[in-house]
Amino acid sequence: TVKTSAKSLIVDYPSLKNPKIISSGVSQANTNGYRSFNAFLAEDGNIYQATQDRTGGSHILKIGQNNEYDNSYVFSLDAALGVTGAYVDAWRYAGNGIAYVVYNIAGDGGYVARIDLNARTASKVAIPEDADLSFQQYQGFVVNGDEVFIAVTPVGKDGNIYIMNSRTGTVTKGAKLVNKAGNHYIGIF
Template identity: 35%
Template sequence: MIFKNTFLSKSKINLLAAIGLSLSLFSCDTDDDNGSKTTPPVGNQSYYNVVFGVSSEGNSGTYAQALENISEGNISFNGKGFEVPSVRTARIYGSPSGEFLYNLSYGGGMIYKYQVNGGSNYTQLAETNVQVAMGTAYPRWTVVSKDNALVHTINTENQYDENENYTYTKSEAVLQNIGLENMSLEEKSVLEIPSFEENYHIWRIDNPTIKNGKAYYGVAMRQFDPATGENVNPETYKATTMVVDYPELTNLQFLRSENAQGSTYGYRTPVYHGDEQGDIYHLTSNPAKLLKISNEDYDNSYSFDLANALGMAEVGANGWFYVGNGIGYVPFYDASKGRGKEEAAWGVARIDIYNQTATKLNLPNNLWMWYYQSGVVGRDGKFYMAITPLGQKGNIYKFDPNSTSPDAFEVGAQLENGADSFYLGVY
């Protein structure tokens, strides 16, 4: 089901910084000709960037190390690592080659580009302040191709009539395109979002992907209760995707699923992926279901319920990683136990989106992956993740996408860990 909205305002900003850089990103074989991002980056890394957070309370320090081999040995951040600047946990992306690292300082309103030199040695190449363009120091962002990233935020304001009775909540999306070569601010749009049924309004968007000249964003809604003056979060609304033309960031539309309810924006893990057939698959959070967008609308004949596939009662997830040929990996949690550190009821499943099957991998217990951000397909075709139980040592895991066995992985380098620290992933 498609809803359209009239475009209200648009500005193009071309602030090409005269910083004298002549750098170009390495190409990635699986980027399609429409600029769709490749998540995860595939196969030609010079370095694997391993990223570590020192507190699980949100305001964590974030550190990176660039390693040529993470299949063996020991990885420790004790006195090592490059501190990636951020007020809260950094939002990080790596280039397909592993030679560049990008960071949004969440709470600082800055985006940085670094040359990866190996070990703890990273050189800042460019930066841009997006706070003025976005109107907040807390936007979210996604690298959508080897050349561009999208930064986005939602502004909301409750509306009242002349008698001071609540009428609806006005939502406005601010969208900004970033050129990654020298962090240039490019297309920008400010779009008014229509209201939805029962006082639901969009309050967050994130994790867009690009396909066939469109940007598809995940959506979270809230419901305002005039009696209490508070927002509540009953995720009983239809799962929704926001779509705009790309790169223009205009022609606002909404797709709504008949098969699932609730949030589609994820958290820090990728959520939307395009496959080789030209379709888009995305995850809903809780219950965790894979939905399919085909020919620019939901294919309501498709609904992949992870709980059913895993033989569990309730499953939630923040996002997933697509590695190609219908195969992906999902960090998930047992929603009947909870998603917090106290429950630590997380695991990783290999999924086949075409056959709608899922296999829980035989990983250690006591995992908590709420902040987990990234995995990569390595030079050997294996999918690499950094996985540690809470407060314990962990390992790099190399999963074999070609195998359906729950033991289809090799254990790589050992990861040192602290009492309240975690690994954000491999980039």
């Protein structure tokens, strides 16, 4: 299978006319997401878009105010996290250049990272590690001011809501989530 570069369809808003396909020179991965938003408009006027790629690792791409991919903006989650095969299951922009990503590594595990879109850095958030934790199909982040709420519940096990402060990076363990065998929390709404 030959992969093509990551692509997006740009249209005028609100008319949705004048469609134009743009291509990234940074990534050949999918840009559509799975049950979750995959692109966010930041305060700097640029759109940031996550990619999903099982073989080349996920990237965050930047679409500039000129409606073209900025190929000088290279943000590899593999490089930023020091891993191979980081795959964005979902992410949410929190403001001021900060976002939170739930991801797996080469299809295994469930992890959270705080990313800085301006510095192009990522740091793994300290949450309990569990072999049954997976964020595949995750879709429901809540952002309220500086706080980002994420449900962290291994499949079939109790977990908690975790509250991350996007300005300070602090993490607070919140309400307990009661689970049943085989169940999977896919977010907070």
